[in-house]
Amino acid sequence: MVNRITVVGAGNVGATAAQRLAEKELARQVILVDIAEGIPQGKGLDQWQSAPIELYDTRVIGTNGYDETADSDIVIITAGIARKPGMSRDDLMNTNAGIVKSVCEQVARTSPNAILIVVSNPLDVMCYVAKKVTGFPRNRVLGMAGVLDTARYRAFLADALDVSVRDIQAMVLGGHGDTMVPIISYTTVSGIPVTQLLDRATLDKIVDRTRNGGAEIVGYLKTGSAYYAPSAGAVQMAEAIVKDQRRILPCAAWLEGEYGMSGLFLGVPCKIGRNGLEKVLEVELTSAEREALGKSADAVREPMGKVGI
Ligand SMILES: NC(=O)c1ccc[n+]([C@@H]2O[C@H](COP(=O)([O-])OP(=O)(O)OC[C@H]3O[C@@H](n4cnc5c(N)ncnc54)[C@H](O)[C@@H]3O)[C@@H](O)[C@H]2O)c1
Numbered sequence: 066m067v068n069r070i071t072v073v074g075a076g077n078v079g080a081t082a083a084q085r086l087a088e089k090e091l092a093r094q095v096i097l098v099d100i101a102e103g104i105p106q107g108k109g110l111d112q113w114q115s116a117p118i119e120l121y122d123t124r125v126i127g128t129n130g131y132d133e134t135a136d137s138d139i140v141i142i143t144a145g146i147a148r149k150p151g152m153s154r155d156d157l158m159n160t161n162a163g164i165v166k167s168v169c170e171q172v173a174r175t176s177p178n179a180i181l182i183v184v185s186n187p188l189d190v191m192c193y194v195a196k197k198v199t200g201f202p203r204n205r206v207l208g209m210a211g212v213l214d215t216a217r218y219r220a221f222l223a224d225a226l227d228v229s230v231r232d233i234q235a236m237v238l239g240g241h242g243d244t245m246v247p248i249i250s251y252t253t254v255s256g257i258p259v260t261q262l263l264d265r266a267t268l269d270k271i272v273d274r275t276r277n278g279g280a281e282i283v284g285y286l287k288t289g290s291a292y293y294a295p296s297a298g299a300v301q302m303a304e305a306i307v308k309d310q311r312r313i314l315p316c317a318a319w320l321e322g323e324y325g326m327s328g329l330f331l332g333v334p335c336k337i338g339r340n341g342l343e344k345v346l347e348v349e350l351t352s353a354e355r356e357a358l359g360k361s362a363d364a365v366r367e368p369m370g371k372v373g374i
């Protein structure tokens with residue numbers, strides 16, 4: 066375990082991530098930070114009081130400041146607001162960019178060596194804000210989206226095939242949005258190409274459902290968005306770092322020439338270990354997949370150019 070992991074934003078995703086980190090004992094302390102007075106303190110205390118039952122020694126502490134977060138090994142950023150009626154996507158982006166900027170200024174001051182895992186939306190643009198504001202090297206700024214999108218894809222495939230989720234290997238690349246790119250050519254069931262087990266029409270339906278995975282949950286919840294799987298995704302990345310697992314996970318990473326692209330965050334296969342991003346893996350893609358990845362990059366660049374920070 067590491068000494069300290071901070072989770073900024075004690076809302077649905079942040080609080081659930083803190084609980085998962087504690088239950089896995091990934092750090093001695095998990096610090097939950099939020100601007101809402103009392104919320105992180107109450108949730109932190111409640112989680113610490115479940116420790117004697119769930120049997121973990123990770124101390125969860127809630128706070129409204131950053132002193133307690135000093136020298137965190139990892140900081141997971143989930144602070145933000147959801148879109149309100151009448152608010153455009155650009156309004157939301159600029160509001161959340163302001164929030165992520167103020168959070169990152171504090172984090173860079175108090176935990177200058179931390180590895181950041183950004184979760185706040187719009188994901189790929191918020192990663193850019195985090196990198197720009199902190200000035201951290203690219204190995205220490207990662208975004209969580211591909212792990213979630215891939216988990217949704219794997220869950221739907223497991224349902225369709227009636228097999229264990231464990232046996233489905235897959236990757237969803239690209240930006241976190243309608244343009245995400247599920248890579249069918251690398252989707253296997255215990256090594257068997259999925260195209261041998263499911264027909265194209267079924268696969269296309271699953272890809273479509275994956276693309277709309279977030280909206281499907283919002284449709285049910287009405288007043289909020291998904292948080293169990295998103296928090297699990299962020300914690301899987303944190304675990305790979307803490308345990309130096311060198312896992313190959315689809316994460317949003319700052320590209321420096323990989324896939325012929327530079328100067329943006331995009332979901333690509335990454336090796337994740339103790340240094341955060343150990344390596345971006347460049348894999349062969351079909352021409353259709355490469356084209357879809359390019360389109361996805363365009364959809365990230367456009368708002369990135371407009372963000373006011
Ligand atoms: N990347 C992904 O795949 C993914 C998945 C799910 C959710 N998200 C995003 O994660 C974010 C959090 O989602 P949620 O469901 O937990 O929302 P939520 O509304 O439940 O929680 C957000 C929290 O952020 C806090 N906050 C606002 N400004 C802050 C600041 N300056 N400092 C600290 N805390 C601040 C709020 O008080 C609130 O408690 C949203 O932007 C959401 O869109 C991303």
